[in-house]
Amino acid sequence: MKDLSQTETVIEAKGLDLTFQTADGPVQALRQVDLTVEKGEFVSFIGPSGCGKTTFLRAIAALETPTGGTLSVNGMTPDAARRARAYGYVFQASGLYPWRTIAGNVRLPLEIMGFPRAEQARRVEQVLQLVDLEGFGKKFPWQLSGGMQQRASIARALAFDADILLMDEPFGALDEIVRDRLNEELLKLWARTGKTIGFVTHSIPEAVYLSTKIVVMSPRPGRITDVIDSPLPRERPLDIRDSREFIEVAHRVREGLRAGHSYEV
Amino acid sequence: MKSVGPILAVLAAIVALWYAGSVWMNSQWTLDQTARNNQTVTFSQIVQDTMDQKRPVLPAPHQVAEGLWQGVFGQAVTSKRSLVYHAWVTLSATLLGFAIGTGLGVLLAVGIVHNRAMDMSVMPWAIASQTIPILAIAPMIIVVMASIGITGLLPKAVISAYLSFFPVVVGMVKGFRSPDAMQLDLLGTYSASRAQTFWKLRFPASMPYFFTSLKIAAAAALVGAIVGELPTGAVAGLGARLLSGSYYGQTVMIWSALFMAAIVAAILVGVIGAVQAVTLKRMGMRQ
Numbered sequence: 001m002k003d004l005s006q007t008e009t010v011i012e013a014k015g016l017d018l019t020f021q022t023a024d025g026p027v028q029a030l031r032q033v034d035l036t037v038e039k040g041e042f043v044s045f046i047g048p049s050g051c052g053k054t055t056f057l058r059a060i061a062a063l064e065t066p067t068g069g070t071l072s073v074n075g076m077t078p079d080a081a082r083r084a085r086a087y088g089y090v091f092q093a094s095g096l097y098p099w100r101t102i103a104g105n106v107r108l109p110l111e112i113m114g115f116p117r118a119e120q121a122r123r124v125e126q127v128l129q130l131v132d133l134e135g136f137g138k139k140f141p142w143q144l145s146g147g148m149q150q151r152a153s154i155a156r157a158l159a160f161d162a163d164i165l166l167m168d169e170p171f172g173a174l175d176e177i178v179r180d181r182l183n184e185e186l187l188k189l190w191a192r193t194g195k196t197i198g199f200v201t202h203s204i205p206e207a208v209y210l211s212t213k214i215v216v217m218s219p220r221p222g223r224i225t226d227v228i229d230s231p232l233p234r235e236r237p238l239d240i241r242d243s244r245e246f247i248e249v250a251h252r253v254r255e256g257l258r259a260g261h262s263y264e265v
Numbered sequence: 266m267k268s269v270g271p272i273l274a275v276l277a278a279i280v281a282l283w284y285a286g287s288v289w290m291n292s293q294w295t296l297d298q299t300a301r302n303n304q305t306v307t308f309s310q311i312v313q314d315t316m317d318q319k320r321p322v323l324p325a326p327h328q329v330a331e332g333l334w335q336g337v338f339g340q341a342v343t344s345k346r347s348l349v350y351h352a353w354v355t356l357s358a359t360l361l362g363f364a365i366g367t368g369l370g371v372l373l374a375v376g377i378v379h380n381r382a383m384d385m386s387v388m389p390w391a392i393a394s395q396t397i398p399i400l401a402i403a404p405m406i407i408v409v410m411a412s413i414g415i416t417g418l419l420p421k422a423v424i425s426a427y428l429s430f431f432p433v434v435v436g437m438v439k440g441f442r443s444p445d446a447m448q449l450d451l452l453g454t455y456s457a458s459r460a461q462t463f464w465k466l467r468f469p470a471s472m473p474y475f476f477t478s479l480k481i482a483a484a485a486a487l488v489g490a491i492v493g494e495l496p497t498g499a500v501a502g503l504g505a506r507l508l509s510g511s512y513y514g515q516t517v518m519i520w521s522a523l524f525m526a527a528i529v530a531a532i533l534v535g536v537i538g539a540v541q542a543v544t545l546k547r548m549g550m551r552q
Contacts, residue, residue: 058450061454063450063453063454082454082456083456087454088454089450089451089454091447091450091451092447093447095447095448095451097466097469097470098548098549098550099469099470099472099548099549099550100549101549108455108465109455111465112452112455112456112457112461112465113455140549142549
């Protein structure tokens with residue numbers, strides 16, 4: 001287990017604003033977002049569509065540019081952090097290239113970042129093992145199930161050994177049985193690698209089951225309404241979801257979501 | 266092989282219609298002849314005569330088949346009467362023009378996708394170029410190039426290229442832009458350069474579009490080469506055969522040349538289809 005007394009800030013947002021200029025006028029996607037994420041945390045962002053959870057994750061990854069406030073990743077600007085290969089990003093769809101094998105897909109970031117060939121092969125093998133896909137390297141994506149494809153895309157995000165893993169509803173398109181299994185595996189992976197994970201989801205049980213910190217957000221304008229530090233232990237079997245603590249945290253998340261909506265109805 | 270039945274049925278219907286058309290269109294000549302000789306003819310005599318005229322308005326299928334067979338197998342391939350010889354003359358110009366057109370089309374598409382100024386300006390010109398009738402521009406290309414001493418294969422190839430670059434531009438722009446925002450974002454998170462984005466993502470993603478464009482371009486290139494043979498009074502090539510056939514009223518010769526052109530086009534498209542199947546299979550992309 002990690003020593004949690006010695007913390008190190010990985011992501012820090014202060015008064016973050018992000019406004020999109022659209023044809024219908026400006027849309028405030030994020031307003032006054034303050035958040036600190038420590039090294040090794042598993043942070044979930046939960047909220048209805050339009051609450052800015054994906055926008056916030058994209059801002060961390062320098063895929064969107066904030067219009068106000070400050071945001072730092074590993075003490076750098078998001079752009080500098082990207083060039084320093086601070087994070088791997090997993091999208092909702094696996095986005096595997098159909099013309100590359102699974103190993104070829106996992107190798108893609110390594111090729112782009114210019115790793116030596118021998119190193120590429122070693123890392124591909126290592127991360128495929130990490131997501132339980134050994135022996136599938138030579139298969140093409142269409143030969144794998146949806147869950148396996150998503151595991152391959154996680155392997156691809158892990159290949160260059162970034163400290164942070166940003167995941168945007170990675171299991172949103174999968175059925176619940178596969179999802180449970182992948183959640184369990186993701187926790188194991190997190191325990192083994194000690195990465196900091198930012199995880200966007202729609203699902204309350206998923207957020208509570210996975211996270212050490214749950215960020216509840218609400219829309220129009222996108223903002224944080226509650227930040228919950230989970231009292232659950234780091235070691236979590238699937239049946240922890242029937243425990244009292246779990247149900248209490250889930251209840252608080254639901255309350256937070258409802259509070260964010262109350263004034264609209 | 267369930268599809269063989271319907272295909273044969275359609276083919277039989279076309280041949281039957283063709284025979285009916287031959288009888289109908291050629292019968293006027295038979296009737297005129299017999300009227301001049303103050304003879305009367307029965308229907309079966311008319312039918313018999315329309316099947317075997319020297320200069321029919323519409324040659325019967327077996328006459329065209331005979332002409333095609335004679336042209337392909339009845340002559341030495343080096344003979345001026347050999348359809349293989351003429352097809353080769355046209356095909357060589359077609360292939361050169363096809364190569365130039367494809368290269369040009371791909372280059373333009375790369376420019377359009379990567380350069381905003383080209384994106385805004387090239388496509389309207391490309392479309393405008395295709396609205397000009399090729400029959401109007403072909404003689405000018407031949408004459409202008411002849412005046413600077415370029416004759417023979419190249420002017421025809423230029424006309425081929427003029428027709429064949431367009432489907433390649435349109436298809437490849439679409440192909441290079443086929444990766445979705447998520448895939449581009451993914452490369453963004455790796456800080457990939459534009460060159461890397463092109464070679465790792467846009468180029469392989471465009472392959473299915475590439476081959477579809479090539480099939481259209483190959484057919485267009487063949488048309489271009491044939492059209493390029495018409496205005497010069499060329500003595501060799503399928504276009505020349507068409508032209509001399511129409512000078513001398515040799516309709517069988519025209520139709521044989523037309524079918525030869527269709528066969529050449531089918532072979533071209535078939536070869537591209539085979540390369541496509543092999544390439545996409547090796548790329549692991551299911552059709």
